Amino acid sequence: MPTASTSSLRAFLEQPTRPAGTLTCYELQGFLFAVVSAPELVRSSEWLPVIFNEHDAGYANLDEANTILGHIMRLYNDINADVLEERAALPPDCHTRPQALDNLEESAPLANWSRGFLLGHEWLEQLWEVELSQEMDEELGVVLMTLSFFSSRDLAEAFHRESAPRAESLEGFAESLLRVFLEALAEYAHFGARFSVGLAQRSPERHGGPPRSAGTIHVRVAVGKRQRGVVARRITRASLRVLIEFI
Numbered sequence: 001m002p003t004a005s006t007s008s009l010r011a012f013l014e015q016p017t018r019p020a021g022t023l024t025c026y027e028l029q030g031f032l033f034a035v036v037s038a039p040e041l042v043r044s045s046e047w048l049p050v051i052f053n054e055h056d057a058g059y060a061n062l063d064e065a066n067t068i069l070g071h072i073m074r075l076y077n078d079i080n081a082d083v084l085e086e087r088a089a090l091p092p093d094c095h096t097r098p099q100a101l102d103n104l105e106e107s108a109p110l111a112n113w114s115r116g117f118l119l120g121h122e123w124l125e126q127l128w129e130v131e132l133s134q135e136m137d138e139e140l141g142v143v144l145m146t147l148s149f150f151s152s153r154d155l156a157e158a159f160h161r162e163s164a165p166r167a168e169s170l171e172g173f174a175e176s177l178l179r180v181f182l183e184a185l186a187e188y189a190h191f192g193a194r195f196s197v198g199l200a201q202r203s204p205e206r207h208g209g210p211p212r213s214a215g216t217i218h219v220r221v222a223v224g225k226r227q228r229g230v231v232a233r234r235i236t237r238a239s240l241r242v243l244i245e246f247i
Contacts, residue, residue, distance in 0.1 A: 006093070009071040012064075013051075021053030026109050027116030029075065029091045034120025036080040037088075037188055039127050039195035044073070050123060083192075088185045096181075100174035104153045114151035121148070130195055140191055146177050146184035 010025035012018075023031060028051060035042050051057075051072070059065035082088050090096075094109040103110040121128070121144065132140065145163065149156050157170060164173040177184075 005071045005074050006091075009068065009075065012068050012071075017058050019052050019055035019058065021055075022057075023051050023116055023119075024112050026091070026094055026112030027119070028072075029079065029094065030113035030116030030118075031120040032076050032079050032116075033083070033088070033185070033189075034117050034124065036076065036083050037192040038124045039130075039192050042124065044076070048072070050119070083189045086186070086189070088189045089182060090185070096178060100178050101171050103150045103174070103178070104156055108150070110150045111152070114148055118148040118151045128195065139187075143184045143187050143191065146181060147188060149174070149177050 006025065009028075013022055013025055013028065031047075031050070035047050048069075057065070057068070059068065090110075090113065094113050096110050097103050097105075097108055102108060105111060128140075142163075145159050149159055156174065160168075160170045160173050164170075168176075
């Protein structure tokens with residue numbers, strides 16, 4: 001069940017007076033998961049404007065602003081604690097629908113979460129521009145595909161054409177990714193933590209500029225081999241980026 005804080009925040013975000021492009025509550029949760037899992041700390045002054053599509057939030061007064069910002073920071077802190085304590089999970093009220101393809105519907109909680117996650121990862125993409133071995137690059141590519149798959153049907157179909165075994169239906173592929181979705185959450189956070197160590201060692205620039213060149217960083221993950229077993233063909237970060245930009 002959502003907390004009173006989450007319910008109040010959801011009601012505020014869904015009001016028609018909010019700016020066009022304001023994140024839904026589930027989108028915000030996915031977005032914040034990407035933010036807290038990033039290899040570098042991202043200041044709240046940087047990510048808060050993204051929630052309202054870089055527009056004024058339209059608070060009625062200072063009290064409402066303080067209340068809503070308090071709810072947002074509480075949500076951020078909760079997600080951050082889950083990631084730091086290695087218990088990353090979907091929000092308690094972000095239920096997956098029994099039929100896998102129903103999770104691609106625009107109103108589905110998981111579709112909203114995935115859209116927010118994809119927005120966050122793309123916004124911070126330069127923080128992830130670390131040279132990896134081909135195996136680790138494929139590892140991260142599959143994790144990203146899993147977490148962004150349900151963001152839209154068009155993207156899901158593109159991933160299916162690119163990565164699924166030839167004989168597997170879109171529904172079967174979606175079911176396979178649903179089964180490993182929670183593992184992909186944990187693995188994404190794990191990647192971010194390992195990247196953070198490597199980035200600290202080479203004093204990277206912030207995401208406002210291009211990262212400096214680096215040698216290969218070897219990242220050890222717990223469930224990568226099982227994750228890659230979901231698909232017959234590999235997908236790298238580069239090929240994933242092409243698919244997303246094409247859609």
